[in-house]
Amino acid sequence: MPRLSRPYLLNLILLGAALILSVAVGSVWLAPAEIWQWLNGQGGQTAGTILLQLRLPRTLLVAITGAALAGSGAAYQGLFRNPLADPYLMGVAAGGGLGAILAMSIRWPYTLAGMMAVPVAAFVGALLSALLVYQLARRQGGASTASLILAGIAISSFATALTSFLMLNATGELRRALTWMMGGATLSGWLPVLAALPYVALGLGTLFTLGHALNVLQFGEEQAQQLGLPVARVRRLVVVAATLATAAAVSFAGVIGFVGLIVPHLVRLAWGPDYRHLLPLAAIGGASLLLLADVVARVAMAPQEIPVGIITALLGAPFFLWVLRRSKRGG
Amino acid sequence: MRLEVQSLVVRYGLRVALNGVSFSLNSGEVLAVIGPNGAGKTSLLRALSGIQPAESGKMLLDGRDVAKLSPVERARWMAVVPQARQLPALFTGHQTVMLGRTPHINWLGRTLPQDEAAVHQAMQRTGTLELAERRVDELSGGEQQRLLLARALAQGSPLLLLDEPTTHLDLHYQISLMDNIRSLAHDDGLAVLLVTHDLHLVARYSNRVALLVGGELLSQGTPQEVLTPDLLSRAYQIPAEAVNLAALGL
Numbered sequence: 311m312p313r314l315s316r317p318y319l320l321n322l323i324l325l326g327a328a329l330i331l332s333v334a335v336g337s338v339w340l341a342p343a344e345i346w347q348w349l350n351g352q353g354g355q356t357a358g359t360i361l362l363q364l365r366l367p368r369t370l371l372v373a374i375t376g377a378a379l380a381g382s383g384a385a386y387q388g389l390f391r392n393p394l395a396d397p398y399l400m401g402v403a404a405g406g407g408l409g410a411i412l413a414m415s416i417r418w419p420y421t422l423a424g425m426m427a428v429p430v431a432a433f434v435g436a437l438l439s440a441l442l443v444y445q446l447a448r449r450q451g452g453a454s455t456a457s458l459i460l461a462g463i464a465i466s467s468f469a470t471a472l473t474s475f476l477m478l479n480a481t482g483e484l485r486r487a488l489t490w491m492m493g494g495a496t497l498s499g500w501l502p503v504l505a506a507l508p509y510v511a512l513g514l515g516t517l518f519t520l521g522h523a524l525n526v527l528q529f530g531e532e533q534a535q536q537l538g539l540p541v542a543r544v545r546r547l548v549v550v551a552a553t554l555a556t557a558a559a560v561s562f563a564g565v566i567g568f569v570g571l572i573v574p575h576l577v578r579l580a581w582g583p584d585y586r587h588l589l590p591l592a593a594i595g596g597a598s599l600l601l602l603a604d605v606v607a608r609v610a611m612a613p614q615e616i617p618v619g620i621i622t623a624l625l626g627a628p629f630f631l632w633v634l635r636r637s638k639r640g641g
Numbered sequence: 642m643r644l645e646v647q648s649l650v651v652r653y654g655l656r657v658a659l660n661g662v663s664f665s666l667n668s669g670e671v672l673a674v675i676g677p678n679g680a681g682k683t684s685l686l687r688a689l690s691g692i693q694p695a696e697s698g699k700m701l702l703d704g705r706d707v708a709k710l711s712p713v714e715r716a717r718w719m720a721v722v723p724q725a726r727q728l729p730a731l732f733t734g735h736q737t738v739m740l741g742r743t744p745h746i747n748w749l750g751r752t753l754p755q756d757e758a759a760v761h762q763a764m765q766r767t768g769t770l771e772l773a774e775r776r777v778d779e780l781s782g783g784e785q786q787r788l789l790l791a792r793a794l795a796q797g798s799p800l801l802l803l804d805e806p807t808t809h810l811d812l813h814y815q816i817s818l819m820d821n822i823r824s825l826a827h828d829d830g831l832a833v834l835l836v837t838h839d840l841h842l843v844a845r846y847s848n849r850v851a852l853l854v855g856g857e858l859l860s861q862g863t864p865q866e867v868l869t870p871d872l873l874s875r876a877y878q879i880p881a882e883a884v885n886l887a888a889l890g891l
Contacts, residue, residue, distance in 0.1 A: 391729070522750025526740050528729035536690045536723070537796070538716025538744030583731040586750050 317581045321594040325373075328601035332369040333361065335605050337613055340365070367500045371562060372604045372618070373597040374503065376569055378510045378559035379403075380596020382552035383570020384577070384589050385517045388524035389548045390444075390453040393575060393637055394630070397556040398567035400458065401465030402439045406553075406560040408469040409435025411476050425505035425562075432557035433509075439465045440553045455637060502562035513555030514593055520548055521586030528583070566619045568626020569596050569603075575633060642668045642703055642799040642832055644689075649698035651684045651856075658684035660856040661698070666849075668799060671826045671833045673843040673864075676853035677877050682836040685853070686802050689834075690721050702800070716744035719800040720793035725785035725809060734772035734780070734788050738764055741795030763794035767821065782809030787818070794825075801825065803835045807842060815839070819846045844868055844889040852876055865891060 334340045338360055348357050379397060386395035386402075397403045413431030446461040447453035523544040526534045535541045559566075574592040581591060603621040610616055644666040651659040659681045666672045674682050687693040689700060689707065700707035702718050710718065720741070728737070741763065742756045764770045767787045777785060786809050793801060803822070807815040823846050825831045837843060843850055843864060850867040852860045854876045860867050868891055874881040 519749055522743070522746070522748065525732075525736070525750065526743055528732065529737075529740065530727070532687075532692050533721070533723055535692060535712055536716065536721040537740055537792075538713040540712050578731065582733075583729065584736065 317591055321591055325594050325598045328598040331605055332601045333365045367503050370503045372600050374506050374510050375559040375563040376596040376600025377593040378555040379569040380573035381514045381517055381593035382555045384574035384592040385548050385552040388585055392453045393633055394455050396571040399462045400443045401462040402436045402556050403560050403565045404466040404469035405439025406432040406436030406557040407565045408473050410561045411473050415476050422501055425501050429509045429558040429561040432561045433554055436553045436557040440549055506558045506562050509558035510555050513551045516551035517589050521589050524585035566622055568622045569600055572626055572629050573599055645701040647699040650696045651688045652696045657856050662858050664851050664861055666832050668830045668832045669826055671847045672849050673847035674836045674851045680853040681856040686804055691715050713744045718798055720796035720798040722789050722793045722803040722806055724804050725782055725789055728777045728785055730778045732777050734775050737777050737788055738791045738795050741792035760795050763791040767791040783814045800832045805837055807839055841889055844891050
């Protein structure tokens with residue numbers, strides 16, 4: 311057993327750096343010294359407005375989203391015993407996106423209560439997708455990669471088609487959803503942060519308690535039951551918690567792919583498969599990765615912003631092919 | 642501890658896998674369950690360990706109904722050594738054996754010194770201490786099998802169920818595993834139920850034998866009583882003269 315404080319320390323340092331960078335970078339560069347001054351109540355008013363109204367809420371929303379996607383990706387991978395399970399590839403994210411858009415197209419009140427309702431609708435869409443994938447892909451010995459991905463493609467296409475149809479008729483406020491769906495954290499202000507946080511905290515918090523159960527599940531459902539695990543209950547809890555976290559992320563940051571694939575994979579390679587640590591480490595790493603991707607998205611074509619989903623897809627698709635190759639070789 | 646199985650019936654859809662099987666097993670005994678492929682040996686293990694619900698009949702552990710036990714209670718009563726195949730990638734030997742403590746540790750998987758002690762003892766007993774930091778998916782079939790036995794021992798349950806544990810082992814490890822299993826029954830007082838195809842090991846190591854054919858118990862008794870040319874030729878549909886009892890050491 312390697313000493314485990316080091317991975318946490320490394321990941322938290324990386325997260326700290328990503329947070330500072332995300333707050334500092336933008337159309338106006340805020341040096342870390344300026345941010346520090348402002349935190350001590352000595353900064354200028356412009357800097358304060360930018361920080362408080364724009365940078366901080368966006369940074370936190372991106373961090374929460376990244377943590378939710380990577381944490382739930384790790385959990386799905388454990389449940390399906392397949393390294394290619396990911397909320398995006400499984401169609402769970404698209405299903406959640408459809409649910410969110412449906413909720414928004416009915417009414418789009420910019421209040422905390424209105425915001426808090428969106429993840430609930432997203433959760434319904436995401437849960438239906440997750441259950442469908444589970445039914446289609448499950449088999450003795452874990453889900454096969456082919457059926458997992460194919461089911462995901464079908465569900466994604468269906469949900470995305472309906473989403474596009476809804477957006478054809480969209481006007482005004484809902485138009486913003488167009489860029490939102492491409493995965494750019496364009497919803498600004500503190501409301502999305504406050505609305506997403508409780509759901510993500512509940513989902514990830516539940517998953518963090520299921521690390522040992524997921525470890526046991528890696529030996530197959532039969533052996534897990536023989537080792538004393540209440541398999542059916544664990545399965546339900548993992549699906550619900552991971553899907554809740556995904557739905558909350560999708561509700562306010564759009565459909566962002568591959569974070570849930572890349573991060574758990576790297577964490578597993580670096581520090582092993584123990585889900586008691588893999589889940590929290592993936593969540594921290596997911597926050598860092600998405601923050602860095604978001605910084606790139608803001609800087610690469612400044613002043614124009616690229617949706618962050620494009621950046622993660624450019625990173626993630628080759629990574630996906632690499633993992634696919636490796637898992638095929640592994641049998 | 643006493644396991645009592647009465648008129649057990651297990652069915653998969655229309656196919657009857659076990660049809661009215663009755664036997665008992667006491668602490669300190671090794672019971673070998675033998676029979677041709679499809680006789681219902683694996684179904685028996687699956688029913689006992691709660692994977693496949695029984696259609697009718699009773700399974701009692703010291704009078705308690707096995708079917709009514711929760712997964713944790715069941716795992717405290719019985720540990721299963723499955724056939725080693727498709728072990729997950731990246732897990733170490735130590736992590737694998739530690740999972741045997743699942744029925745004793747909390748939901749979060751926090752392990753205590755007594756869990757470490759149980760794991761150490763189980764690995765020592767099975768000669769797997771040197772596999773502690775190795776990746777289980779990179780071990781030989783025999784090493785994996787020994788680790789799975791260690792995991793079952795770490796569970797600390799009084800009843801041990803083994804599913805063809807010698808399949809992947811060479812002769813040396815077959816003998817040493819069976820010596821180990823016999824000692825677990827005779828010295829440590831475990832009740833051992835062993836499903837196997839190896840009649841040679843059955844003759845040498847079991848106290849009692851149950852011969853299953855087509856889901857029914859054709860015969861049970863001591864190895865001398867069950868491993869006869871007549872019964873074996875009927876069970877395996879081979880000519881009686883093809884049964885070489887001398888080769889089995891009988």
